[in-house]
Amino acid sequence: MGYRILETDDIPAYLHERGHWEDVSDIHVREVSDGNVNRVFLASSADGTRSLALKQALPWVRVAGPSWPLSPDRADAEARAYEQLAKVTPDEIPGIHGYDPENYALVMEDLSDLEVLRTLLNEGASYGPETSPQIGRLVARLSFTTSDFGMPSAERKALIAVSVNPELCKITEDVVLSEPYIEHEHNHWHEGVADLAAEFRADARLRTEVAALRHVFMTSAQALLHGDLHTGSIMVGVREGAHVVRVFDPEFSFVGPIGFDLGLYWANALVSEERARSLGRLTDHADQLRLSWEAFETEFRRLWPARVDTFFDDAYLDRFLAKVWTESLGFAGTEIIRRIIGFAHLTDLTTLPDPVPASRRALLLGRELIVRREELSSPDAVRQVVASLG
Ligand SMILES: Nc1ncnc2c1ncn2[C@@H]1O[C@H](COP(=O)(O)OP(=O)(O)OP(=O)(O)O)[C@@H](O)[C@H]1O
Ligand SMILES: [Mg+2]
Structure with a gap:
């Protein structure tokens, strides 16, 4: 029948036709x-x-x-x-x-009994002890099993070929990894951060570091990514007394650098922290980068002995994880910045009575994460940067 654009009234017959629903009435x-x-x-x-x-x-x-x-x-x-x-x-x-x-x-x-994590956080909820570890584990499992450690070489090449997602990758390359650092019609900002937006556009060192991250995004086919792992792509709730997390909307998925998934999550966690700080309701926000990283690293190391190619030795694992960590910080920085002076802004900040102080802190943090990513070697080092923002 070809591609049909479905309207609300078409859904019952469609679900019936596809064998999902017996009684359409x-x-x-x-x-x-x-x-x-x-x-x-x-x-x-x-x-x-x-x-x-x-x-x-x-x-x-x-x-x-x-x-x-x-x-x-x-x-x-x-x-x-x-x-x-x-x-x-x-x-x-x-x-x-x-x-x-x-x-x-x-x-x-149907996940409508759950709530989008960003919505809950914006309403003042805490993360709780389970969400970030679950996200870290999910990234580890997806990335290990679709990397050259978890998948035989030929199968991996086939996965890379079939997983190309050129139009959505281009959106990321433009919107996240270049536009905020040049004059572009997509960019807009609160007048209270106009000076920082101008400073960032004039900052040659920042631009070169973003270029390096952009090139990593374009060329580093480490593993299959979710590709859009922000707090609006995560639902949480309680079912039968147990905490549940559901990650959805992986339409930006492609084989790319693992740090892009972790970095997007961290950026959104760090911005949620600035929102909470500005409203005087900080709870467990500051723990989330560490919790997700530790769960990621623990799970990746747990899977390591099952790697399909043992030429990759334990010392290489340490080196690889250090690289993922560093790139994650850089990507986190780019996501923070684009969400404040680039195309699509975050309700975490736009719904604040005065978004300026939190937005300024977040922008400065974003820049530090990008330009100092090589020297920030642990979650504590990131906390020191946050503490130094003033
Ligand atoms: N399985 C589901 N069950 C219940 N609600 C859902 C489900 N999937 C999506 N939704 C609702 O629809 C919204 C949009 O879904 P999704 O993010 O997948 O779409 P999108 O158009 O790709 O969004 P975006 O613009 O963020 O990329 C979600 O925020 C959620 O409210
Ligand atoms: Mg989407």
Whole structure:
């Protein structure tokens, strides 16, 4: 039938046709798209005992419409990422019921009983002891098993080939890894940080360091990434008395540098800390970088003895992890900066009564993480930078 753009009223027949739902008279559907890019529908039975979520990629950016075309192939990338994640960390992603490549539509578990982590944090919640360790472990499992340590060489080459995601990588290369450091129509900022935006554009050293990180992003095919691992791509909640974490929206997935996933998470954790500080409600925010890194490192080291290529020795593991750490800090810095003076800003800051002090601190922190990443050798060193921001 070809690619059909599904509307709310089409969903019952579609779910029936795809074998997801028997009795179509029983379905209630509502659209819940609150992201910028795709459409998301929730379907539930009249008695509320069954529900499913459906995400469809349109050939453009949803909020912009046909004037901003974007290949729906990003849904293939999302489905591929879930396929790998399901093998190694099935409990931390939505259950996937099926992917329809003809319609770029993914049918998955309804997570609407959970809350997006950013929303909770903005409302004043703490992270709690489990979320960041779970994220660190998830990154370790996905990255180890899709690296040359976890996957035979030929299989890896095939994964790299099939996982190219050129349009979404280009968005990152532009929006995160260059635009904030040049004059660009996408850039905008609060007038209270205009001086820093100008300073950053004029800072040759900063620009060269960002160029280095951009080149790492473009060339370092270490492992399959989530690609957009910010606090808006994580849902948390409690089910049957147990804390649950679900990572979703991996449409930016490709084979790239592991530090990009950790760095995005850290950037968002550090900005959430500045929000909490400015509101006088800091709790466990300052622990999250360390907790996620330690869980990542512990899990990666736990998997290491099972590596498929033992020419990579233990000393090389230490060297490799040190490189991932350093690159993560750099990518964290670029994500902080772009979220304040670049294209898409963070509600963590924009909803503050006065976003300026927290935004200034975050920008200065971002720059330090980029230019001093080689000398910041531990989570404590990062804490010292935060403490020195004044
Ligand atoms: N499985 C699900 N169950 C319930 N709600 C969901 C599910 N998947 C997505 N949503 C809701 O839809 C929103 C958008 O989903 P998602 O982030 O996957 O879409 P997107 O268009 O790619 O967003 P973005 O612009 O952030 O890239 C989520 O923030 C969430 O509120
Ligand atoms: Mg998305």
